[in-house]
Amino acid sequence: MKALVVFYSRSGNTRRVAEAIASALEAPMEELHDLRSRAGLIGWLRAGLDAWRSAPTVIAPTREDPTDYDLIIIGTPIWAGRMTPAVRAYLLQERDRLEKVAFFSSCDSGNADAAFAEMRDLIEREPYATVAVSSAEVKDGGYTQQVGMFVHELLS
Ligand SMILES: Cc1cc2nc3c(=O)[nH]c(=O)nc-3n(C[C@H](O)[C@H](O)[C@H](O)COP(=O)(O)O)c2cc1C
Numbered sequence: 737m738k739a740l741v742v743f744y745s746r747s748g749n750t751r752r753v754a755e756a757i758a759s760a761l762e763a764p765m766e767e768l769h770d771l772r773s774r775a776g777l778i779g780w781l782r783a784g785l786d787a788w789r790s791a792p793t794v795i796a797p798t799r800e801d802p803t804d805y806d807l808i809i810i811g812t813p814i815w816a817g818r819m820t821p822a823v824r825a826y827l828l829q830e831r832d833r834l835e836k837v838a839f840f841s842s843c844d845s846g847n848a849d850a851a852f853a854e855m856r857d858l859i860e861r862e863p864y865a866t867v868a869v870s871s872a873e874v875k876d877g878g879y880t881q882q883v884g885m886f887v888h889e890l891l892s
Contacts, residue, residue, distance in 0.1 A: 739763040739890070740800055743811035744822040746774050746783070749842040749874040750813050756880060757809060757840065760887040769796035770822040787815035792825040807836045807864065807890065812851065814843030819851045824858070831859040838890055839866045842879075846870030865889040 741758040743765065745751035751767070758765045771794045774783045786793065802808050808830075812823040819827075827834075839855055841848035848868035856862060867886035869879040 737761075737806045737891070738804070739807040739809055740766060740802065740805040741809045741811065742766045742768065742798075742800075742802075742826060743840075744768040744770065744813070744820050744826075745811075746813060746820075749869075749871050750811050750840075752874050753840055753842050753869055753879060753883060754811050756883045757811075757887060760883065761809075761890070763809070764800065766798055766800045768798070768822040768826055770794075770820075770825075771796060772821070783820075784816045786821045787818045790818065790824065791821055792828055793821035795822050795825045795829075798826070798829075802830050802833050803835075807838060808834055809838045809840065809890070810855070811840040811842075812848075812855075814841055814845070814848050814851050817850055819855055823855070827855060827858045834859055834861060837861050837863050838886075839863045840886065841866075841868045842871055842874055843868060844871050846873070 743754040
């Protein structure tokens with residue numbers, strides 16, 4: 737199975753989860769770059785507002801063609817209970833070219849069900865598997881067990 741790990745990360749948690757998944761599957765990664773600044777207090781406030789309003793952003797051109805892969809594994813932090821604008825922009829950009837997908841997330845609560853449901857509805861694809869990791873588990877390393885189970889599900 738040829739898999740691609742696509743993710744957005746503002747402060748590194750989702751990147752760590754993406755790296756663990758990519759390493760376990762020996763899959764390449766495509767990091768999404770939001771061209772709207774999310775740095776500092778103003779960036780943080782705008783981030784929450786844009787996510788809450790379901791506003792997509794402009795992302796830097798992506799490198800990989802998803803049709804070259806059997807599975808696209810898409811990761812997002814949760815902002816205001818939603819997917820990030822960069823991931824929304826990617827899904828809107830690629831939704832006709834995504835076949836088999838899986839979702840992952842890092843967020844403070846460890847619950848991304850609503851965001852995953854919205855991602856599914858946006859691309860009209862049921863994810864093959866999902867995993868939501870809390871930011872505390874990213875920091876203390878506890879996420880590796882969840883990632884292991886997620887990868888196992890993807891390979892089964
Ligand atoms: C603007 C903003 C809004 C957030 N809203 C939520 C939220 O609604 N629920 C939640 O559990 N975490 C929320 N978080 C926390 C992040 O989802 C969490 O820290 C995540 O691990 C960050 O991932 P990253 O380091 O890859 O950017 C929010 C963070 C930011 C910056």
